[in-house]
Amino acid sequence: MSYPVVSIGIGSYNNAAYLETLLDSVQAQTYPAIELIVVDDCSTDHSALLVQRWMERTNYPVTFLQHERNQGLVRTFSDCTRLATGSFVSLVGSDDVLDPELIARTVAEFNRRGPSCGAVYADCRLIDSQGKEIAPSFLCYFNSGAAKSPPEGNIILPLLRGFYLPTLTTTVRREALAAVGPHDETLFSEDLDMWLRISRKFQFAYLPAVLGSYRVHDRSAVHTNKLALNETYFRIYRKGYFEGDAEWKAARHNLAEHAEHYYASQGPEAPARLWFALHETRRPKVALFWLMARLGVKYSTLRRLMSR
Template identity: 30%
Template sequence: MKEHEKPLVTVILTTYNQEKYIEETLTSVFYQTYPFIQLIVIDNASTDGTMAIIDCLRSTAPAFQIIRNDINAGLCKAFNQGLALAKGKYVIDLSGDDIMIADRVERQVECFENLSEDYGVIFTNGCYIDNLGRRLNNHYRVDENGRSVAHIPSGDVYKNVLERYFICTPTMMMRTDILNQLGGYDEALLFEDFDFWIRSSVRFSYYYLDEILTLKRVVPASLSSMVYRKGSGMLASYYAVCNKAYDLNRDQQEFDLLAARIRTFIRKCLYAQEFDLAIRFRSLLNYIENPGWQTEFIVLLCRLHLPVNFAYRFYIKNLKKAPAQEGFGF
């Protein structure tokens, strides 16, 4: 591909109170081997020194755009603010504490340019790091050559998305036009990934590039840690996405997979003491199949309002130390 033919890539970086990590994250964008990058930074009303660091870097780094929100607009709305300004053929959604390996954009663009137009997303393996930048484990286990030891779904992954969490979210590069077709992220939700996977994979193919190109930081305040917090709103967002999937499903197998996923969310509702939401999940499940005695028993426990949240969060904190591999995370 000739230099003048290389497409522009928009990196939308959303940040909130990430003064410890934002400089390293921004630097990982500045030092990409691929030169055709539009960087848009959206600060979601940080109250720490995040913006001071961004302003300092702006005086010496390549030019980039900044949006400063007066209030925390939420992740999805902040991303959509950047998407409205995106000029790139492809988009990367980057958190203010994750790190891109130097040739990430180059490798993903090269791959995308060799795929047909029905491919909307490229994702890769990723490596989890702690707050000090120490490597913990990979999203997918790898062999001595750094290749995934398991088969990772590619192509039509809609059924796989219904079945389980398996995509490392920050590794994705997306076609800008499909994001626009979908109306961007759903701003009514607390998170973007499950909803985006459902709405996009039913229409577009995904491609797995078997390389580690992103370092994903694991911090206690991450959204994934909130799913078991009572009243966090996470499970309510999952309920909304399950309703969307119900409307999008194309065959009985997909309804079976959705039913199994709904059962897991009912259990999570018990652990998070989201009792009323568990009953709503159960009603949705009943449209697909008979819930069965095991699920009905869990719903009964929810109706009894058992105070199990503290005990379960203690278990999560002390026994689940590292992020899940092979896509069997929360």
């Protein structure tokens, strides 16, 4: 029996403490046709050496690329995609863990849905730095009500309304990647931009199962790069590829939220970001935030005053 190849790309950067656990979870996949790609983004810990030793110890085939200088997450995953030859592509952070049945069940779901399905995603649990479970469901933890009925088909509106897709359990059809073009390497984080572009042309499918572990620790991007993640949405918004009143309404609401978060995080360009958001949304609250930012009033101080 012939199985379509699934390319698993690992973007590695300074996660030596967790990387071997992930590599072992790839090797433990029950699906028989996996192409493993690891791109190390010039780690300063022993991540690269760990990968090389793991390859020697297990004899598991790996396409291994090391960047000579740090180039960022999006370029790292872009290289993973460029090196991938499989019919499906899965991109995984180097601190996460895959359940053994993830790829097998995902491919089965692609086969069930047919060629119009461009991406399949499943749920995952949250774990801490020691591997202890924090929450049983990523979708419930990050998406509250949406987790009761995870979106399928065209998911542009849910994404613009703040729906978070677990990247480690999301696999994309190669034809979908080819249709929407390469990763935008000007962005800090590629996830949302890619999901929006794919959803314009292909259907998303939800696989109702918990099939991985998303690790949260003090070096997670959600903790260390809040301002860069915020900038990503501003850049996506400026692309202006939304369609119809509902999409633009959701996009503008999201823009106002990101402008507020940027101000709350004491971003150095808060007045400019808030002014842009005000021009786009015409919201009184954004006008207030812009004025206070111009006057040098901290967000925390303003919130205290507003709560009295």
